[in-house]
Amino acid sequence: MTSIDHITLEVADASAAERFYAEAFGLGDRVRVRASDAPTSGFRGYTVSITVSQPADVRAYVDSAVAAGATVIKPVATSLWGVGATVQAPDGAIWKIATSAKKDTGPARREPESVVLLLGADDVKASKQFYVGRGLPVGKSFGSYVQFDLKGSPVQLGLYKRRALAKDAGVPEDGDGSHRIVIGGGADSVVDPDGFAWEAAAR
Incomplete structure (x- = not known):
């Protein structure tokens, strides 16, 4: 478990979701979808961020996402940390685009x-220990935030206090039911302390 090959989003309409992600973000095999009717409500406890090199790229991604059917949660804005925006896909997943x-x-x-x-963690320290124990090297760690150093990984991984992650995304922290996401990577299928499931990478 030292790399994330892809994430699989569980959605009500797989065909519609495939079209959306191809048109909105064009991330290829890094983002996959599959049909699911698992009950879920409110904040699902995670966000996916696309980091880019300049503000124009943020606007380009937001424009293509909205054109494909996304809803803007936080419009493009400049902050102390740079420029970013948050959108919600039709399937409910929350995406942040930032530079x-x-x-x-x-x-x-x-x-x-x-x-x-x-990933939003109820106990960041416990979740950090879980992942470190499975071979994930820590790149940065301060307060309620952990960033792992997955060199060469198609998808990077971080942990953030659930309440803080919801606030950063611009949504209420309340949520229940399935996370509606499965992480693809590693040799074993496991579930972390916050209920996020990993599937073994295909060989």
């Missing part, structure tokens, strides 16, 4: 620097 840059250096492109899965 640390505040000025454009070229034409807008839809080319991600990284894709990061951020």
Whole structure:
């Protein structure tokens, strides 16, 4: 478990979701979907971030996501940390697009620097220990935030206090039922302390 090959989003309409993700983000095999009717409500306890190189790229991704059917939760805005926005896909998944840059250096492109899965943890310390015990090296760790250093991984991984993650996403923290996401990577199928399931990567 030292890499995330892909994430699988469990959705009500797999065909519609495939079209949405192809048109909105174009991330290829890093994001997969499959049909599910597992009950879920409210915040699902995670967000997926696309980090890009400049503000124009943030706007390009937000525009394509909205055109494909996403709802804007937080419009594009400049903050102390850079420029970002948050949207919600038709299937309910929350996506953040962000850059640390505040000025454009070229034409807008839809080319991600990284894709990061951020899991909301009830007990960040316990969840961190779970992942470290399974071989994930820590890149950064401070307060209620942990970023793992998954070199060469198609999808990166981080942990954040659930309440803080919901606040950052711009949604209430209340939620119940299935997370509606499965993480693809590693040699074994496991479930972490917050109920996020991992499936063994195909060989």
